[in-house]
Amino acid sequence: xxxxxxxxxxxxxxxxxxxxxxxxxxxxxxxxxxxxxxxxxxxxxxxxxxxxxxxxxxxxxxxxxxxxxxxxxxxxxxxxxxxxxxxxxxxxxxxxxxxxxxxxxxxxxxxxxxxxxxxxxxxxxxxxxxxxxxxxxxxxxxxxxxxxxxxxxxxxxxxxxxxxxxxxxxxxxxxxxxxxxxxxxxxxxxxxxxxxxxxxxxxxxxxxxxxxxxxxxxxxxxxxxxxxxxxxxxxxxxxxxxxxxxxxxxxxxxxxxxxxxxxxxxxxxxxxxxxxxxxxxxxxxxxxxxxxxxxxxxxxxxxxxxxxxxxxxxxxxxxxxxxxxxxxxxxxxxxxxx
Amino acid sequence: xxxxxxxxxxxxxxxxxxxxxxxxxxxxxxxxxxxxxxxxxxxxxxxxxxxxxxxxxxxxxxxxxxxxxxxxxxxxxxxxxxxxxxxxxxxxxxxxxxxxxxxxxxxxxxxxxxxxxxxxxxxxxxxxxxxxxxxxxxxxxxxxxxxxxxxxxxxxxxxxxxxxxxxxxxxxxxxxxxxxxxxxxxxxxxxxxxxxxxxxxxxxxxxxxxxxxxxxxxxxxxxxxxxxxxxxxxxxxxxxxxxxxxxxxxxxxxxxxxxxxxxxxxxxxxxxxxxxxxxxxxxxxxxxxxxxxxxxxxxxxxxxxxxxxxxxxxxxxxxxxxxxxxxxxxxxxxxxxxxxxxxxxxxxxxxxxxxxxxxxxxxxxxxxxxxxxxxxxxxxxxxxxxxxxxxxxxxxxxxxxxxxxxxxxxxxxxxxxxxxxxxxxxxxxxxxxxxxxxxxxxxxxxxxxxxxxxxxxxxxxxxxxxxxxxxxxxxxxxxxxxxxxxxxxxxxxxxxxxxxxxxxxxxxxxxxxxxxxxxxxxxxxxxxxxxxxxxxxxxxxxxxxxxxxxxxxxxxxxxxxxxxxxxxxxxxxxxxxxxxxxxxxxxxxxxxxxxxxxxxxx
Numbered sequence: 001x002x003x004x005x006x007x008x009x010x011x012x013x014x015x016x017x018x019x020x021x022x023x024x025x026x027x028x029x030x031x032x033x034x035x036x037x038x039x040x041x042x043x044x045x046x047x048x049x050x051x052x053x054x055x056x057x058x059x060x061x062x063x064x065x066x067x068x069x070x071x072x073x074x075x076x077x078x079x080x081x082x083x084x085x086x087x088x089x090x091x092x093x094x095x096x097x098x099x100x101x102x103x104x105x106x107x108x109x110x111x112x113x114x115x116x117x118x119x120x121x122x123x124x125x126x127x128x129x130x131x132x133x134x135x136x137x138x139x140x141x142x143x144x145x146x147x148x149x150x151x152x153x154x155x156x157x158x159x160x161x162x163x164x165x166x167x168x169x170x171x172x173x174x175x176x177x178x179x180x181x182x183x184x185x186x187x188x189x190x191x192x193x194x195x196x197x198x199x200x201x202x203x204x205x206x207x208x209x210x211x212x213x214x215x216x217x218x219x220x221x222x223x224x225x226x227x228x229x230x231x232x233x234x235x236x237x238x239x240x241x242x243x244x245x246x247x248x249x250x251x252x253x254x255x256x257x258x259x260x261x262x263x264x265x266x267x268x269x270x271x272x273x274x275x276x277x278x279x280x281x282x283x284x285x286x287x288x289x290x291x292x293x294x295x296x297x298x299x300x301x302x303x304x305x306x307x308x309x310x311x312x313x314x315x316x317x318x319x320x321x322x323x324x325x326x327x328x329x330x331x332x333x334x335x336x337x338x
Numbered sequence: 339x340x341x342x343x344x345x346x347x348x349x350x351x352x353x354x355x356x357x358x359x360x361x362x363x364x365x366x367x368x369x370x371x372x373x374x375x376x377x378x379x380x381x382x383x384x385x386x387x388x389x390x391x392x393x394x395x396x397x398x399x400x401x402x403x404x405x406x407x408x409x410x411x412x413x414x415x416x417x418x419x420x421x422x423x424x425x426x427x428x429x430x431x432x433x434x435x436x437x438x439x440x441x442x443x444x445x446x447x448x449x450x451x452x453x454x455x456x457x458x459x460x461x462x463x464x465x466x467x468x469x470x471x472x473x474x475x476x477x478x479x480x481x482x483x484x485x486x487x488x489x490x491x492x493x494x495x496x497x498x499x500x501x502x503x504x505x506x507x508x509x510x511x512x513x514x515x516x517x518x519x520x521x522x523x524x525x526x527x528x529x530x531x532x533x534x535x536x537x538x539x540x541x542x543x544x545x546x547x548x549x550x551x552x553x554x555x556x557x558x559x560x561x562x563x564x565x566x567x568x569x570x571x572x573x574x575x576x577x578x579x580x581x582x583x584x585x586x587x588x589x590x591x592x593x594x595x596x597x598x599x600x601x602x603x604x605x606x607x608x609x610x611x612x613x614x615x616x617x618x619x620x621x622x623x624x625x626x627x628x629x630x631x632x633x634x635x636x637x638x639x640x641x642x643x644x645x646x647x648x649x650x651x652x653x654x655x656x657x658x659x660x661x662x663x664x665x666x667x668x669x670x671x672x673x674x675x676x677x678x679x680x681x682x683x684x685x686x687x688x689x690x691x692x693x694x695x696x697x698x699x700x701x702x703x704x705x706x707x708x709x710x711x712x713x714x715x716x717x718x719x720x721x722x723x724x725x726x727x728x729x730x731x732x733x734x735x736x737x738x739x740x741x742x743x744x745x746x747x748x749x750x751x752x753x754x755x756x757x758x759x760x761x762x763x764x765x766x767x768x769x770x771x772x773x774x775x776x777x778x779x780x781x782x783x784x785x786x787x788x789x790x791x792x793x794x795x796x797x798x799x800x801x802x803x804x805x806x807x808x809x810x811x812x813x814x815x816x817x818x819x820x821x822x823x824x825x826x827x828x829x830x831x832x833x834x835x836x837x838x839x840x841x842x843x844x845x846x847x848x849x850x851x852x853x854x855x856x857x858x859x860x861x862x863x864x865x866x867x868x869x870x871x872x873x874x875x876x877x878x879x880x881x882x883x884x885x886x887x888x889x890x891x892x893x894x895x896x897x898x899x900x901x902x903x904x905x906x907x908x909x910x911x912x913x914x915x916x917x918x919x920x921x922x923x924x925x926x927x928x929x930x931x932x933x934x935x936x937x938x939x940x
Contacts (some may be wrong), residue, residue: 038502039557043474095474097467101716109719139467139499204556211558212547218562219543219581222384 003225004051005044006232008239011214012205013041019198019308020049021239023176025246026287029197029280031155031177033140033188033312036202041214042180043095043138050093050134052236054244058132060087063124064171065131075171092133094126094175105147106162107169122169127160130175140179141188151177152195197280198305199312201325246290253286255297262302262335269331270324272313281309299336306332364513366666370594371401371508373571377591378452378479378506379408381570385505385563386473387452387480389496392510394485400515402454410451411481412444414465423468448478458482459494466497473503480504505563507599509667535577536586539656542568543581549593549660554603560596568592589656590663597660598667709750721749759857760796760813760849761786761933764842766862766899767803768833774924775899776801779861780824781926786933787817796854798845799824802838804831805868809841813849835866835880835910839887846892857893859933860916861924863900864907877906884913895936899924 010017019032034042059066062078068086096105107125126135137143137151154160160173179196181188193199205211221228229236263281272278282297284305289297311324374388392398405411414422425443444453455461455469469480482504484496488511501507539545546561546568555561568588569579577583708725711717726747733742765779783797797820799811811823839860846856870879887894894916898907903920911918919932 037556038499039559041558095471097464097471100464103716138471142463204558208548208551211551211561212544214558215543215547215561215565219565222566 003229005048005218005221006229006236007045007048007052008235009217009221009228009232010041010045010048011217012207012210013045013202015200015308016042016045016202019200020045020178021243021291022198022284022287022305022308023178024049024053024243025250025290026283027174027176029283029287031179031196031198033193033196033199034178034180034202035182035199036180037182037204040202040204042202043136046134046136046178047093050091052240052243053091054240055088055090056132057086058089060085064128064173065089065092065133066172067132075169092130092175094130094133094135096126096135096137100126100147102147102150106150106160106164108164109167120167122162122167124171127154127173127175128171131171131173133175135175135177137177137179139181140192141181148192152192156195193312194274194276196312198284198308200308201311242291245293246287249293250286250290252295253289253297254295255282255286259285259297259299259302262299265335266302266306266328266331267310269335270310270314270327272310274313277310277313281306284309303332303336364515367508367510367513368397368515370591370667371510371513372404373574373591374506374508374595375401375405375408376574377567377570377595378481380574381479381566383473383477383479385479385566385570387482387504388506388508389458389482389484389501389504390508390510391484391486391488392508392513393487397510397513397515398483401510405452405481409479411454412448412451412478414444414453414455414461418444418465423465423472445472445477450478452479452481453477454481454483456483457485458496459484459486461496463497466500470497470500470503473500502557502559505567506595508595509599534587535575536590538582539584539586539589539659542584542589542656545589545656545660546592546597548657549664550597550600552661553597553601553664555597555600557600560600564592564596567596586656586659589660593660593663594667598664601664601668604665604668706749706751708746708748710745710748711750715750718749718751722747725749758795758853759855760798760846762798762800762813762842762845762849762856762858764800764802764807764838764858764860764862766833766835766838766860767801767827767829768831769863773829775861776827776829778924778926778929780827782929782933783811783820783824784817785926785930787815787820796849798849800838800842800845801827802834802841803829805834805837807834807837807841809845813845832868833862833866834868834876835862835864836869836876836883838862839880839883839914843883843886843890843892847890850892855893857895857933857936858887858916859895859897859929859936860910860914861897861899861929862907864896864898864904864910865900866906880910881913884910888913888915893936895919895932897921897924897929897932 007017016032016034019034023029023032036042056065057068059068059078060082062082063076066078068082103125105126107123107128110119110121110123113119113121135151135155140148143151154173155175155177158172158174159170162169162171177196179188205214217228260282263278263285267278267281281302285297285301288301288305289295292301294301307325307328310328314324314327371390377385378388390398390401392401423443423445425441425446431439431441458466461469469477473480482496482500486494488509543561543565546564550561550564568584568591571588571591572579572584575587577585577588706718706721709715722743723741726741726743729744729747730742733744736742763779763783765776767776779799783799786795786797796813796815797811798809798813800807801810802808810827811820814820842858842860846858849856866876866880869876874882894914896907896911896914896916896918898911898918898920899922900907901922903922907920908918910916917932917936921928921932
């Protein structure tokens with residue numbers, strides 16, 4: 001097992017890092033979609049965040065990574081069997097390969113058991129493995145439609161329902177969906193896009209100093225992973241503390257009515273369809289406030305997250321090429337007096 | 339070492355006699371390719387592996403033999419399924435023996451060796467994607483053989499995310515070796531460039547980063563991999579790979595193996611002026627690989643890091659040298675493409691999203707059928723047992739009392755994937771009306787693409803004018819890409835209908851090969867004046883090309899946009915078996931309506 005590249009050692013890409021942090025603080029945001037070219041550090045960042053998060057408590061031996069304090073019964077009765085014992089496990093990071101079959105994603109009949117002992121047993125798939133962690137899908141725009149549908153259903157409901165091969169099973173699958181893709185290679189269906197909470201654009205860094213620094217850091221990490229990770233221990237710990245603090249703080253953050261109004265006005269000004277945009281905007285603003293350790297959501301919190309939360313929800317106009325980002329920034333400037 | 343699969347069915351020019359003229363620095367290229375083997379042996383998976391573009395032949399075999407001397411390799415058979423990489427239950431053996439039989443995946447089995455993939459361009463996208471993920475983990479180094487014909491613009495390509503993760507790209511297509519000497523066991527001459535270690539290179543990270551940017555390589559992965567290659571080269575030559583000990587030769591090897599082949603442009607004379615363009619695979623269009631750099635590389639002496647004080651006497655700023663070295667391996671055709679202004683055409687990824695209508699691997703479940711599991715087909719266990727059950731009394735009972743299952747009881751699952759369609763516009767860009775016609779065709783494409791998410795339809799455009807037809811927009815469902823590529827489409831000149839129809843048909847056939855349904859929409863006034871030869875008139879040639887549609891069974895719509903329709907249009911449409919629509923005044927909306935009528939009506 002290789003060591004993970006430290007999250008705080010990633011040069012630049014601040015929007016992507018911020019979006020991932022918000023998703024870590026508020027899992028209900030519904031995942032992050034990352035648009036961008038290859039070789040911009042997308043998967044490194046997601047992997048790094050999963051590696052950064054503190055180990056979670058799990059029921060020993062549970063194949064679904066259930067939490068000990070969860071009250072819904074685990075389908076295999078691990079919790080009852082384990083009694084009070086708990087175990088610590090790394091927050092899972094599952095990389096869903098482009099060509100994954102439905103069997104591998106959803107899980108399927110455990111053929112080995114079926115053939116050897118005649119026992120009908122469910123072999124959990126990647127969705128079970130990703131429970132309580134991150135599910136990363138590179139080039140999600142190339143994923144087959146039926147898999148995309150399936151992932152969306154699970155991501156929204158937090159439960160994977162399996163009805164196949166004579167099996168009838170439902171198990172928890174709550175994960176933060178992180179998708180990435182290059183819009184030049186194919187568009188993502190709007191229905192799918194809309195279900196992502198946040199979306200960010202990553203560009204390859206153009207600043208030569210940054211590029212050199214990236215090469216240098218990767219090289220140092222190659223040669224001496226342990227030393228490199230140790231160098232960033234303090235900043236990693238700070239980030240970790242900030243996430244933990246923000247998670248604790250989040251329920252206490254107040255959203256005043258005028259902020260709700262601002263969110264609604266902003267959504268209608270830019271033409272973001274549906275309530276989901278508004279909801280995500282406010283949730284993200286709350287997470288942003290919690291990260292900043294503020295008790296109340298202010299207009300600037302909304303402004304800071306507006307582009308990420310709304311960019312991918314604007315109705316597309318074939319004839320208007322004005323970028324979504326520009327439209328949102330314009331609306332923000334009108335609605336929030338400087 | 340020829341591939342164990344039949345060679346590709348499409349006949350290309352490169353079956354027996356390679357049309358590529360021998361390369362002038364053939365020997366250097368060959369020596370470089372050999373040095374890559376040592377680098378892989380020294381670096382292993384840290385540099386991903388090697389992408390070797392070469393058609394099957396003695397040169398590639400000689401290289402593979404040289405590889406075999408240094409590094410064992412396991413082959414990934416073309417018929418491999420996902421289990422072949424990761425291991426899993428060997429169903430057939432399990433059923434035969436009654437106890438679970440596992441097989442180890444090739445990824446584990448090849449530890450300590452390398453994994454060799456012949457015909458990598460035809461690798462199924464699922465496997466390619468799995469390999470790409472494996473590159474980020476502890477996978478064995480990969481050696482991909484890309485056997486695609488470099489002259490064929492329609493050839494399949496390796497999944498970009500996989501190619502990107504392999505540090506070393508080598509093109510042996512233009513390399514000719516003195517075979518007799520090789521057979522006699524004579525070693526090729528060492529590469530002068532890499533022969534002497536040279537001076538210590540100052541600040542290698544900066545040099546590689548700056549050179550990558552100057553060559554228009556956007557991905558940050560390239561300089562990172564280049565640095566790893568430089569270090570591995572130092573180790574392979576028995577020198578220290580400490581960052582302040584890398585020599586010129588290490589940097590040159592890294593530049594020539596990693597940066598050069600990824601270049602998308604020549605280094606610009608004023609350094610760091612514009613942003614690098616988005617990453618693009620080199621467009622392999624023209625055969626002769628131009629080796630000689632047309633201009634000396636620009637001095638990039640204002641690079642950061644230059645002013646750091648370095649007390650050692652010998653260290654040199656290697657940026658220029660790195661650029662020089664990279665220019666020995668620029669992708670073939672880059673210069674021509676730059677001259678022709680066609681560099682922006684990013685090749686399509688290898689049809690990753692195409693799905694077969696009836697598939698055994700993916701889609702919605704659609705019952706079962708008898709067949710062998712494996713090759714992606716999954717066993718339908720219950721059905722298999724059901725079909726074996728009635729025979730149990732008849733068959734000799736097994737000693738262990740288990741079900742007696744025979745091969746012909748085996749059932750596999752079937753799936754139906756949604757049919758996806760590609761609409762190919764063949765647009766007459768000739769004559770005075772060209773401009774308006776093209777504009778409306780572009781409009782129609784954008785309208786179709788705007789709706790395309792729903793149906794996941796793709797659109798392509800073939801434009802014909804002057805004396806030939808060209809694929810102005812390869813099949814895509816990306817609106818931004820269509821906009822970008824159609825922006826600079828020109829019009830005017832003669833009307834080579836035959837050429838246009840032929841090219842559109844080829845595209846349609848290729849799309850059908852990807853499991854998509856294809857519809858060709860022809861926009862022309864139907865009067866050909868270019869094409870044919872001494873015996874046949876342009877119009878007759880066009881009719882012949884049109885008949886090929888009927889033979890191939892390709893659905894088509896013929897939009898006759900002559901101001902006053904004449905019989906030629908109708909004749910062509912009839913020959914094609916196409917639906918005829920007359921639109922004296924073409925506009926985007928009615929074109930879209932005609933396309934829709936054709937797709938829903940059939």
